[in-house]
Amino acid sequence: MSALPCSRLALAVACALSVTVYAQDVSVTPPPGGGFVVKDSSGNAVRFKVDANGNVIVPGLAAAGQQNTLV
Numbered sequence: 001m002s003a004l005p006c007s008r009l010a011l012a013v014a015c016a017l018s019v020t021v022y023a024q025d026v027s028v029t030p031p032p033g034g035g036f037v038v039k040d041s042s043g044n045a046v047r048f049k050v051d052a053n054g055n056v057i058v059p060g061l062a063a064a065g066q067q068n069t070l071v
Contacts, residue, residue: 030036035051049057 028036030050030052033052035049037049038047039045040047046059048059051057
């Protein structure tokens with residue numbers, strides 16, 4: 001076996017593993033009766049949930065301080 005094809009394979013694997021992909025628009029279609037959860041990058045903290053009825057739940061929002069300006 002030639003060293004050239006092995007080098008190409010190693011380069012291809014290295015390039016594939018080093019690529020970072022970011023999503024711009026995400027569309028979620030949960031199954032009937034299902035919802036979904038959005039977590040932080042560590043996968044531990046829930047940022048918000050959408051339940052089966054379409055209600056959006058934002059944990060910790062009620063405890064947040066009132067702001068004087070609009071977001």
